[in-house]
Amino acid sequence: xxxxxxxxxxxxxxxxxxxxxxxxxxxxxxxxxxxxxxxxxxxxxxxxxxxxxxxxxxxxxxxxxxxxxxxxxxxxxxxxxxxxxxxxxxxxxxxxxxxxxxxxxxxxxxxxxxxxxxxxxxxxxxxxxxxxxxxxxxxxxxxxxxxxxxxxxxxxxxxxxxxxxxxxxxxxxxxxxxxxxxxxxxxxxxxxxxxxxxxxxxxxxxxxxxxxxxxxxxxxxxxxxxxxxxxxxxxxxxxxxxxxxxxxxxxxxxxxxxxxxxxxxxxxxxxxxxxxxxxxxxxxxxxxxxxxxxxxxx
Amino acid sequence: xxxxxxxxxxxxxxxxxxxxxxxxxxxxxxxxxxxxxxxxxxxxxxxxxxxxxxxxxxxxxxxxxxxxxxxxxxxxxxxxxxxxxxxxxxxxxxxxxxxxxxxxxxxxxxxxxxxxxxxxxxxxxxxxxxxxxxxxxxxxxxxxxxxxxxxxxxxxxxxxxxxxxxxxxxxxxxxxxxxxxxxxxxxxxxxxxxxxxxxxxxxxxxxxxxxxxxxxxxxxxxxxxxxxxxxxxxxxxxxxxxxxxxxxxxxxxxxxxxxxxxxxxxxxxxxxxxxxxxxxxxxxxxxxxxxxxxxxxx
Numbered sequence: 001x002x003x004x005x006x007x008x009x010x011x012x013x014x015x016x017x018x019x020x021x022x023x024x025x026x027x028x029x030x031x032x033x034x035x036x037x038x039x040x041x042x043x044x045x046x047x048x049x050x051x052x053x054x055x056x057x058x059x060x061x062x063x064x065x066x067x068x069x070x071x072x073x074x075x076x077x078x079x080x081x082x083x084x085x086x087x088x089x090x091x092x093x094x095x096x097x098x099x100x101x102x103x104x105x106x107x108x109x110x111x112x113x114x115x116x117x118x119x120x121x122x123x124x125x126x127x128x129x130x131x132x133x134x135x136x137x138x139x140x141x142x143x144x145x146x147x148x149x150x151x152x153x154x155x156x157x158x159x160x161x162x163x164x165x166x167x168x169x170x171x172x173x174x175x176x177x178x179x180x181x182x183x184x185x186x187x188x189x190x191x192x193x194x195x196x197x198x199x200x201x202x203x204x205x206x207x208x209x210x211x212x213x214x215x216x217x218x219x220x221x222x223x224x225x226x227x228x229x230x231x232x233x234x235x236x237x238x239x240x241x242x243x244x245x246x247x248x249x250x251x252x253x254x255x256x257x258x259x260x261x262x263x264x265x266x267x268x269x270x271x272x273x274x275x276x277x278x279x280x281x282x283x284x285x286x287x288x289x290x291x292x293x294x295x296x297x298x
Numbered sequence: 299x300x301x302x303x304x305x306x307x308x309x310x311x312x313x314x315x316x317x318x319x320x321x322x323x324x325x326x327x328x329x330x331x332x333x334x335x336x337x338x339x340x341x342x343x344x345x346x347x348x349x350x351x352x353x354x355x356x357x358x359x360x361x362x363x364x365x366x367x368x369x370x371x372x373x374x375x376x377x378x379x380x381x382x383x384x385x386x387x388x389x390x391x392x393x394x395x396x397x398x399x400x401x402x403x404x405x406x407x408x409x410x411x412x413x414x415x416x417x418x419x420x421x422x423x424x425x426x427x428x429x430x431x432x433x434x435x436x437x438x439x440x441x442x443x444x445x446x447x448x449x450x451x452x453x454x455x456x457x458x459x460x461x462x463x464x465x466x467x468x469x470x471x472x473x474x475x476x477x478x479x480x481x482x483x484x485x486x487x488x489x490x491x492x493x494x495x496x497x498x499x500x501x502x503x504x505x506x507x508x509x510x511x512x513x514x515x516x517x518x519x520x521x522x523x524x525x526x527x528x529x530x531x532x533x534x535x536x537x538x539x540x541x542x543x544x545x546x547x548x549x550x551x552x553x554x555x556x557x558x559x560x561x562x563x564x565x566x567x568x569x570x571x572x573x574x575x576x577x578x579x580x581x582x583x584x585x586x587x588x589x590x591x592x593x594x595x596x
Contacts, residue, residue, distance in 0.1 A: 204502035298553040
């Protein structure tokens with residue numbers, strides 16, 4: 001089934017205890033699309049500046065990602081610079097230049113209007129809803145958000161949550177949104193509208209709640225974490241990629257989809273930026289998933 | 299097979315965001331024994347003061363725990379007071395009175411010398427090794443420790459690690475011991491001697507490494523955490539209780555044993571002190587384990 005992601009294309013400058021990468025291709029839509037394209041076709045919507053060349057996005061072209069939704073805008077591409085702390089679980093943003101990312105609301109090309117699976121990567125809930133209204137008959141829409149929108153735009157975010165089937169948040173965002181922790185937080189978010197609430201806890205895995213079911217999945221035990229940037233979007237890409245591939249949104253499908261997300265995210269953190277996932281094959285994903293099943297067996 | 303625990307018997311005063319409990323029965327050996335006794339016989343070794351009455355330990359008697367190794371000493375029983383922070387993942391110790399716990403090294407009654415499974419709860423590594431030397435032919439010895447011993451008694455701790463088959467540490471202790479995180483830390487501890495290294499991450503589950511295998515298990519998603527005190531010892535009790543029951547220490551047995559530990563620890567945190575585990579039946583453990591298998595399936 002057709003899958004579209006709406007999000008950012010960025011140049012990331014990343015410092016981690018393992019080293020640095022300067023102005024490497026990143027952004028939520030990029031990480032998502034590279035992950036999802038391992039499982040099936042994916043369409044990308046986002047703004048790019050005129051400093052982004054064909055060469056920069058060669059990895060997306062090679063993977064067959066549809067780039068018709070990338071809109072060239074006058075100005076520079078979104079830039080983010082951040083530094084991870086020793087334990088890799090926390091980071092600080094050193095600088096953000098929104099540039100063309102924040103200046104224009106995303107626009108869906110008319111040929112994407114028939115998309116059935118939609119991922120609204122982290123962004124203004126007003127923009128998220130504006131682009132969602134351009135999709136004719138979505139089957140499954142999932143939304144990502146962050147502390148900034150929860151704190152400054154809660155009303156719009158709550159309106160958005162009533163219009164989507166799935167929401168992905170991390171542990172601290174779930175707490176900020178509900179004042180509760182872990183599974184309690186996830187259950188509280190269910191009452192805000194979505195059918196599926198997925199709470200990501202980075203190196204500690206993820207959980208999902210829906211009516212009548214709870215699912216927990218540990219992270220794949222990656223030995224050497226180099227750069228966590230984009231892990232959450234890789235997870236979402238693997239998850240939505242699988243759902244779109246099977247065209248099924250039952251709890252059993254969402255569980256399997258989260259396993260794919262877990263595996264692709266585990267590759268993502270093994271090198272800077274998109275390097276590892278861009279070089280990945282579907283076979284490598286299947287191999288690690290089979291290994292993961294052995295790792296969690298009891 | 300015969301299982302013995304050497305550890306503390308305590309009166310705990312606990313403050314959590316859900317309430318308080320004053321001078322409630324606790325201590326590593328108590329939490330361990332109550333958990334292990336759900337799966338089979340268990341022997342307890344520890345010091346008690348003359349302020350501890352038969353009534354205080356009625357829950358252990360009812361569960362058939364062998365208390366011959368509880369040694370009455372002149373003085374007061376160990377006391378601990380602590381406060382958990384809002385997220386329940388961190389706590390501060392408000393006061394400690396070692397009393398009879400710290401004053402005397404533990405002594406094994408002669409009839410316990412044939413114990414095959416031994417759990418050395420957190421304590422001085424010198425005391426741990428002194429008591430271990432009183433066990434004739436242990437099959438599987440597991441040791442717990444804490445930051446205090448890693449920092450102040452590292453040499454003795456390393457000597458102890460060379461004499462045990464299993465070690466249980468939490469995430470931060472593993473980091474302190476090795477300077478690494480998660481799975482990398484666990485693998486580094488393997489090289490110090492034990493065959494099995496188990497790293498507990500509280501609400502985030504646990505992992506185990508041994509030669510050639512890695513195992514990760516999430517925590518059971520308890521909705522309402524009331525008091526995490528004793529969760530680690532309940533985990534260890536469930537784990538060692540299962541190993542002693544099956545008399546088997548293969549990686550497959552350790553995985554299953556950690557699942558029992560996970561389940562009993564999940565009950566432990568649902569009420570203050572020992573209340574929940576003391577009231578538990580083996581059937582309730584099996585029921586939740588079966589439910590847990592559904593929760594983690596993908």
